[in-house]
Amino acid sequence: MKNSSRRGFMGIAFGAVAGVGAVASLYAMKKSWDPLPSVKAAGFTTLDMSIYQEGVMVTEKWRGKPIFVLKKSADFVAKEQSNPDAVARDVQIGDDHFMIAIGLCTHLGCIPAFRKDSNDFKCACHGGEFDASGLVTMVPPPRGFDIPPFKIDGNKLVLGEAGPEWQAMKDNGVTL
Numbered sequence: 001m002k003n004s005s006r007r008g009f010m011g012i013a014f015g016a017v018a019g020v021g022a023v024a025s026l027y028a029m030k031k032s033w034d035p036l037p038s039v040k041a042a043g044f045t046t047l048d049m050s051i052y053q054e055g056v057m058v059t060e061k062w063r064g065k066p067i068f069v070l071k072k073s074a075d076f077v078a079k080e081q082s083n084p085d086a087v088a089r090d091v092q093i094g095d096d097h098f099m100i101a102i103g104l105c106t107h108l109g110c111i112p113a114f115r116k117d118s119n120d121f122k123c124a125c126h127g128g129e130f131d132a133s134g135l136v137t138m139v140p141p142p143r144g145f146d147i148p149p150f151k152i153d154g155n156k157l158v159l160g161e162a163g164p165e166w167q168a169m170k171d172n173g174v175t176l
């Protein structure tokens with residue numbers, strides 16, 4: 001009798017420990033599945049565009065893809081005006097101008113590196129190059145960087161939502 005009640009106690013104790021362990025591991029698994037805090041439901045990522053500095057290329061993430069965010073300098077914006085293809089890709093938020101692009105080479109999908117000194121991008125895989133507007137300056141990439149769907153919301157940019165500015169780019173063949 002004494003033995004059987006001891007076995008019963010041990011069973012309950014083991015069960016409780018196993019239960020706590022299972023809950024803890026489920027919690028840890030769920031945490032690893034959860035999106036980053038910057039990623040909202042349904043694959044939207046909202047960027048606060050007031051935090052970026054001129055000429056500093058920042059790689060953000062949207063739906064697992066690298067997103068290049070480059071705030072252009074006033075000099076660069078002035079120079080860009082003579083190139084309608086570059087102007088067509090420009091994302092203006094308030095007085096600031098940005099290059100926003102999916103950071104994957106349009107040749108075979110490598111991630112090009114930003115070269116601060118020349119203010120452009122070089123793809124190490126096959127030598128493709130892109131300027132700071134996202135246009136191809138050296139083949140083999142067949143087109144400029146693709147531009148993710150975006151919506152301008154005050155000084156925020158919502159990636160994953162197709163606003164009128166992005167829709168116009170798509171309709172005009174600026175991006176796929």
Ligand code: FES
Nearest residue numbers: 105107108123128
């Ligand atoms: Fe970039 Fe080929 S993948 S040049």
